[in-house]
Amino acid sequence: MAGTTERPRCSAYIAASVDGFIAGPNGEIDWLHAVDREGEDYGYAAHMATVDALVIGRGTYDVVAAMGGWFYTGKRVAVLTSRPPAAPIADETFHAEPLTSLLARLASEGVGHVYVDGGVVIRAALAAGVLDALTISWIPVLLGAGIPLFGGGASRSALTLVESRAFPSGLVQSRYAVG
């Protein structure tokens, strides 16, 4: 359509407790290990293979940075933050701009599929109407409190279930198209 800004396809692939938290009150992710199984990555590598770039928030970036490694070698990583760190870990870039303008920039670089990660970025993608696909892995736990995946205040979005799978660990993974 004339006048439509090109943007990459945006997918979220995220684990949450059944009560909708992506981390505990102090950022704890120990509960994710309850579903660790030798040789089972719950489709993570396959998902990563389809994406050209990641857009992550500062919270997610700090969790990754604190782990002392870098998981994203070979992928374009853009971090949405107004407080860029003194130096990057690898070749990631930092952007203090709206998600949609960052997506337009990535499209102009030839990025066709973006993995949006982190609660803030996923909610921003939903709010901007640019989230195309959502894969949620429900971890079999109720955390009771923590950092929510979804914040209130977004508008209603219909989802179309593409696939749902239950794993022996009790993880239920549902893949939706948004809209």
Add this chain to the structure above:
Amino acid sequence: MAGTTERPRCSAYIAASVDGFIAGPNGEIDWLHAVDREGEDYGYAAHMATVDALVIGRGTYDVVAAMGGWFYTGKRVAVLTSRPPAAPIADETFHAEPLTSLLARLASEGVGHVYVDGGVVIRAALAAGVLDALTISWIPVLLGAGIPLFGGGASRSALTLVESRAFPSGLVQSRYAVG
């Protein structure tokens, strides 16, 4: 165990949006109809056949009352509320007491399996450690805002996945044992 108060087994069977709401900001449940399919009750009748009694909150009761019918004929229904209405619709009873003392009363009446319904009552059952089973039907929608199924502030509970099924409507129903 000596000194242990007997209580009925407690199950929740509830539908929620993927972002964890059981109703919209003004109590809207129109979005539930997106999964209405002729002849498909998503296991509701089978679940009801296993329960001896229902414990519901005042919010749920008011929704049912506003529908102008009574769905619970033949079941013992106890409503937890400190504001009992002037008259019952059928033979339901009203109780301004903690959930656990109501459950002890029901046990003494011979009730073995209670369906706890409504966000407030389900959260109370979780907080009191008396919720034994949780069936969530994820409706394929993000509401963005509304009445949450789970409130913050509860303690962590492990879940054991018993079964998960995806239906052609896009509803994903997962049944968990709590603890």
